[in-house]
Amino acid sequence: MKVSVYTHRVDCDGICSAAILKRYIEKENFEGRIDFINYDPPGELAEIFKEIGDLDSEATAIIADFGCSGGIESLAETAFRKLKSKGGNIVWLDHHKWDDGGRQNLSRFAKIRLSGSREFCGAELSYLEYMKDDKISEALAKLGRDADIDMWKTDPPSPTYALTLPIGNIITYYNYLGGKDREKRRKLLSSLVDKLSKVSLQQILNKDFKQPLWDKDLENDWEKYRGLEVSKLEECLSTAETFKSGSYSCSIGFADDIISSSLACGSLLTKGNTQIAFAFHQDGRLSIRRDNSRLDIKCNKIAKLFGGGGHEYAAGGNLGMEIQNTEDISKAKELIRSRFSTQYK
Ligand SMILES: [Mn+2]
Numbered sequence: 001m002k003v004s005v006y007t008h009r010v011d012c013d014g015i016c017s018a019a020i021l022k023r024y025i026e027k028e029n030f031e032g033r034i035d036f037i038n039y040d041p042p043g044e045l046a047e048i049f050k051e052i053g054d055l056d057s058e059a060t061a062i063i064a065d066f067g068c069s070g071g072i073e074s075l076a077e078t079a080f081r082k083l084k085s086k087g088g089n090i091v092w093l094d095h096h097k098w099d100d101g102g103r104q105n106l107s108r109f110a111k112i113r114l115s116g117s118r119e120f121c122g123a124e125l126s127y128l129e130y131m132k133d134d135k136i137s138e139a140l141a142k143l144g145r146d147a148d149i150d151m152w153k154t155d156p157p158s159p160t161y162a163l164t165l166p167i168g169n170i171i172t173y174y175n176y177l178g179g180k181d182r183e184k185r186r187k188l189l190s191s192l193v194d195k196l197s198k199v200s201l202q203q204i205l206n207k208d209f210k211q212p213l214w215d216k217d218l219e220n221d222w223e224k225y226r227g228l229e230v231s232k233l234e235e236c237l238s239t240a241e242t243f244k245s246g247s248y249s250c251s252i253g254f255a256d257d258i259i260s261s262s263l264a265c266g267s268l269l270t271k272g273n274t275q276i277a278f279a280f281h282q283d284g285r286l287s288i289r290r291d292n293s294r295l296d297i298k299c300n301k302i303a304k305l306f307g308g309g310g311h312e313y314a315a316g317g318n319l320g321m322e323i324q325n326t327e328d329i330s331k332a333k334e335l336i337r338s339r340f341s342t343q344y345k
Contacts, residue, residue: 002031002058006048008065008122009036009189010175012147012168016123017064017093018189019196020137024130026197034190037066040283041180046075053079057087065122065144067096073105080109093125121148139204140196143167162207166214166222167192173225176258192218225258232256236264236279241333242272245341248297252336254329255279261287261316276302278336284319286336305339 005021008014018034025032037048049072052061061083068076080090090110095117103112113125120128123144131137147164170192178185198212208214232255240253251272255264265277265287275294279287286306290297290313299315308317319332 001028001060002056003033004052004055004059004061005032005034006037006052006061006063006066007034009038009171009185011171012164013121013123013144014065015167015171015189015193016140016144016147016196017126018193019199020123020126020131020140021062021064022193022197023134023137023140024126027131027134034193035186036189037063039070044182045072047182049075049079052090053082055083055088059083060089060091062091062093064093064126065095067094067098068092068102068106069097069099073099073102076106077109080106084109091129093122093129095119095121095125118149121145123148135201136199136204139201140199143204160204160207162209163204166209166218167196169225169229170218170221172258172260173221173228228258229263232258233263233267237267237271239329240268240272242274243337243341245337246345248276248340248344249274250276250278250337250340252278252280252333254323254332255281255287257281262289262314265289265314278340280319280323280332280336282323284321284323284332286317286319288315288317289313302340302344305343306336 003025005018007018007021014036022032022034037045039045055061083090092106092110092112095115097117098114103114106112113129115125121144123141127137127141143160143163146160147168171189174188174192175185178188195213195215195218202208203210203213236253236255236259240251242249242251251268251274253264253268255261261279264279266289268274268277268279269289269291275291276297277289286308288299288302290299298312300310300312303309303315303317306317306319308315310316319335321328321332323329323332
């Protein structure tokens with residue numbers, strides 16, 4: 001049997017899912033390939049689903065930790081129908097919110113196992129489906145769960161925190177380095193999956209930063225990531241602007257993709273001593289956060305001005321423009337300022 005794996009490429013849960021599935025392929029002596037999936041860059045999803053449809057008759061495609069929403073269903077349906085008619089198999093394991101009807105429709109061609117978003121994470125579903133007797137996979141599943149679900153709600157942080165943070169950083173860095181080059185991204189992320197799949201149980205349980213997981217290369221890459229994060233955050237803050245409208249004080253900054261929206265907005269609020277932060281990214285994405293002193297501010301309502309939505313405390317929209325140079329940065333700032341000020345005065 002040939003197994004083609006596609007897991008969510010942006011976080012620790014998706015990468016741990018891949019590591020568990022790699023252990024499965026090796027245990028069964030299958031021919032296998034690990035690849036990754038996400039909603040961007042444009043066109044890549046269509047390419048991936050076309051590949052799945054083109055797999056041969058002995059193939060099993062496994063998708064893990066990735067949701068079916070927003071137009072994916074029709075891409076998947078075409079691909080799955082084609083592969084299934086040749087005799088291939090499809091398995092989809094996920095815990096995101098799916099569009100209504102998607103599961104029922106695609107179940108005609110694929111085995112679909114879904115769970116509530118906090119019931120099981122992608123890595124746990126992969127472990128339960130394929131590697132239930134494997135202690136290392138169990139530990140990898142725990143690592144995925146901690147990063148996706150548990151880390152954020154425990155104080156002190158979850159037991160594997162010491163590993164989830166640097167691994168999460170490395171994943172961000174490799175996606176960033178790969179950029180729009182899918183194969184480059186795949187190779188970088190696969191190297192991390194390889195190391196995770198060879199990890200020892202003790203290493204995960206003891207949060208050990210040592211071989212085969214945490215080698216010199218990872219240590220160097222982590223250092224480079226942190227250096228880049230610091231310098232890009234400085235750049236964001238040094239070119240940020242503040243303005244007032246009515247009873248609102250706001251900060252606006254351009255955030256490089258390497259910095260998370262939360263970090264950018266949090267730093268903008270602190271540095272500007274403001275109540276609302278707008279951080280915009282190269283592709284036009286806009287993130288909006290409020291200061292905790294102003295719980296009356298609804299970020300999701302503000303996000304509607306930019307065709308978006310989200311939570312009251314954190315939301316996002318889109319500026320409808322790409323940021324290529326300093327002129328674009330000024331234009332974007334002006335757009336945010338004027339659209340906000342017209343509505344909130
Ligand atoms: Mn997940």
